[in-house]
Amino acid sequence: MAMMKQLYQFNEEFQNLYDSWQHFYNQMQTDNPDQMTLDDYSIPDEQEVVSPISFDAIQGHLVEKARDGFGSEIRDLIVAHGANKLSDIPAKDYPKLWQEVDALG
The missing domain is CATH 1.20.5 (Single alpha-helices involved in coiled-coils or other helix-helix interfaces)
Structure with a gap:
């Protein structure tokens, strides 16, 4: 059925x-002059929308991982980005840093 x-x-x-x-x-x-075109039936391209990561968001994410025991690894990542502290890292690098921190475990 x-x-x-x-x-x-x-x-x-x-x-x-x-x-x-x-x-x-x-x-x-x-x-008909009002003839429909293919554009009338087109489906807009789907583009991945990447929202910017704020300083507070990346800082919170790093704090959570540090509490999980990855403090020294996080410090190494910050240094690997050419900075001594998180605020020295440009905002455009936050998504990459976020992914690197997630890869820690």
């Missing part, structure tokens, strides 16, 4: 797809 319900839903979805395609095709065949 469940299989029949799934087949019925698939059939409805496929019919909706066919109807949409038929509508698009019919609009493309008309000589």
